[in-house]
Amino acid sequence: MKMKSIILAISLLVSLMIGGCEVMDEITETPEEKHFREAYVSVNEYTGEEKDLPDGQRNDPIAKEKFDEIAEATHKFFLEKYKTEVIVHNAVGAKHGIMVFVESPNEPKFHTFAMMPVDAKEEKIFPDNIWTVENTVERDIFTGILAMIMEDEIMSLDKFFIEIKEKYPVVGFRQEAINNATYNGYTTPYYFISHLFIKEEYQPINQLYFSNPEISKEELKKQFDKLDHDAENLSFVINLFMNEPDMQPNDAIFQQIISDIEKREGLPKGRYSLFLHDNNINKYSGMGDKDNSLQLHGPNRIVRRH
Structure with missing residues (x-):
């Protein structure tokens, strides 16, 4: 019984020490260090899937949920307006809509973007009203x-x-x-x-x-x-x-x-x-x-x- 008590006491002490270290790490981490840890990743691993735009959080879930519809409309838009086949790779919520990232897989090769209007309150997109920044x-x-x-x-x-x-x-x-x-x-x-x-x-x-x-x-x-x-x-x-x-x-x-x-x-x-x-x-x-x-x-x- 005495041996069990000793083992239990040691286990509790170890747990307190580990917990204390974790708390100490949190206390000693500066805001800059926390920001770096949360925001930065090795370029070797970065795929761009975490792309985020200022004030886009409200529209981002809509961009993800309706990606297939967005991609289809964007593909059609580029064929009609720019006579160019594109691949739609990503759609990200922006402040006033959804930013759509596209690539031309054939020559001339390029990457660019288009914007999809959205009604965040109604969770509705407007595929027929895609627009691009003038001359971009x-x-x-x-x-x-x-x-x-x-x-x-x-x-x-x-x-x-x-x-x-x-x-x-x-x-x-x-x-x-x-x-x-x-x-x-x-x-x-x-x-x-x-x-x-x-x-x-x-x-x-x-x-x-x-x-x-x-x-x-x-x-x-x-x-x-x-x-x-x-x-x-x-x-x-x-x-x-x-x-x-x-x-x-x-x-x-x-x-x-x-x-x-x-x-x-x-x-x-x-x-x-x-x-x-x-x-x-x-x-x-x-x-x-x-x-x-x-x-x-x-x-x-x-x-x-x-």
Whole structure:
């Protein structure tokens, strides 16, 4: 009986010690540490399914419940308005509706979004009233057309990043994350294309595609001189992450990648912005930017003029 009492006392003491440690952990965790623990995940695991938009909580359950109906209407909308087949990957509640993330699986390849109106009180969506932000989809389609026109240079750029990943301990986004949480036009795991061409410059090329979605690359290449365009108007935004948790962005690697971009032959003419993050990404925003991120952009970015 005495031995049983001793064992019971030891068990209670251990339980109190464990519980005390848990309470102590909660007490000593700062608000910043709690936010980081709850909001960030390894980019190696991030799929974009947790994408969250400001003030979208009320409409998010509707987006999930009516996803099939949303996807069908969005697919029809893009075929009719933009003559383009799309895959609907995700639908996320927004403040005044539902944001629908889509990808064009065929050339011109791009990611973009549309908005679905919703009545949250009645839990009702309006498939016939899908809308897009003025000129946004048109600009995203143009980035896909540019990738077709510059296919050799884009191939060289993609090969370059495969080599970068083998050479340095860095990774890009998972394809699922791109599909579920991005809308940046022509997008790869390592970069996306942005442009500053005015509407009067890109609209005629887009119109050729809208008039004939089967238009050949050769015909499109006649409409845009990939060697003569202003390098300042075409941007390649690169996001890389350290490939292991707890790895900080490495400045030596960052500087070497900059040098590699500057010296590499065959890359597209344009501006290059580079961001090197640690291994963590905000699972709600899909952004890797943090105070420790290394950045080369703005007036300091790389400009390849030939």
